Amino acid sequence: MKSQVRKVGNSHGVIIPKPLLDEAGIVEGDVVTMKVNKKGRIVLAPVRAEVRAGWAADSKALAQAGEAGRIWPNGQGSRR
Template sequence: MEVTIRNIGNSKGVVLPKPLLIQAGLEGLATASIEVENGAIVLRKPAKAVRAGWSEAAAAVAAHGDDSLLMGEFGNAQDAELDW
């Protein structure tokens, strides 16, 4: 498949056909990761942010009451001497 490289201001751009985006799993995404590999321009789904979704997952666990401590509360004998 060939596409036209168009002038966009001082840059260049291409229009990616929808079937190609679907095949690559990029349909509906607003961003993509782009890099050059062995002389080819490669688009990929963006990597998920580190710990993405952890907050929501923790809230769901807490909502089900499954967030109790495994070992229960315990203190150290020397804690009374510490200034908090």
């Protein structure tokens, strides 16, 4: 699939066809990283949050709000 680099304000851009975005698992609004690899190719990749990232901190916030039965199992508080 070919595309053309276009001027967009003070930058340049490329239209990425939807089938390529679908294949990469990228949807409108996603945050992506861009880098140039050792072969001089531009690599675009979706930024994915780690599974369960932030759960322990959220659990502690629930405990402080009086939801002690919902504390992340880290040895503190009650567990259901």
